[in-house]
Amino acid sequence: MEERAKQIREVCVKNNITYIHCEPKKIPHGFADSHGIALNWIYYSVVQKRKNNFAFLDHDIFPIKPLNIESYLEKTELAGRVYEQSGIWYLWPGFSFFRYSVLKNIRVNFRRHRKWYIFKVPIVDTGSGNWYSLYSKYNKELVNNIYFNGWNVADNKPLEANEAQGKFIQEKMVEYSMDNKWFHSICGAEWRDVKGKNKIVYKMLDDFLNNN
Structure with missing residues (x-):
């Protein structure tokens, strides 16, 4: 991990991009919690001090066309991909x-929101911990909701309705934003066996870079 962090830092320095190594102290509990802990650390250690507008992007989401990130917030306070799960958004x-x-x-709080029931514990994804303090009080219709379309990259064909589930998502699927400016390779950390898929993804990214 330290070697990979060093490589990322070198890329940032070369391109005059600020690099901050994330150093949260809390111990994660359950899936995706390390992600939420890291985001909280970034917000309270960096964003809150700078007081600027900001974006969070996953490690396997790439811009594939020229864009202006600030444009996503021109007419709204919130923008991005809206998830609706377990009765919350x-x-x-x-x-x-x-x-x-x-x-x-x-x-x-960018960690997961948990709503306890007697017999079950619905679990949602990273970022849902802001439900009570932010989203429950916010009009969802005012959010600039940016949709993504799936593509079966392994078989080079449009994604069928019954395929967007289970391990298929990680092993064969990629996504494009509706404005065709963002590419989500999915499972970039290779926590499933996606080496074959990622060879295709690397070629696609090379093509995007060379043609824009």
Whole structure:
């Protein structure tokens, strides 16, 4: 991990991009919790000090056309990919844009929201911990909701309705944003066996870079 962090830092330095190594102290509990802990660390250690608008992007989401990130917040305070699960909605922080003004006076928590029942515990994804403090009080219709379309990259064909589930998503699927400016390779960390898929993804990314 340290070697990979060093490589990322070198790329940032070469391209005059600020690099900050994330160093959260809390111990994660359950799936995706390390992601939420890292996002909280970034918000309270960096964003809150700078007080600027910001975006969170997952490690395997790539811009594939020229774009202006600030344009996503021109007419709204929140933008990105809206998830609706277990009776709540929230922005998935892997693709989310925030005006600092909408967060500065609330308790911000990008970890998972948990609603306890007697017999079951519905679990949602990273970022849902802001449900009570932000999303439950916010009009969802005012969010710039950016949709993504899936593509079966392994078989090079449109995604069929019954395929967007289970391990198929990680092993064969990629996504494009509706404005065709973002590409989500999915499972970039290769926690499933996607080496074959990622060879295709690397070729696609090379083509995007060379043609734009």
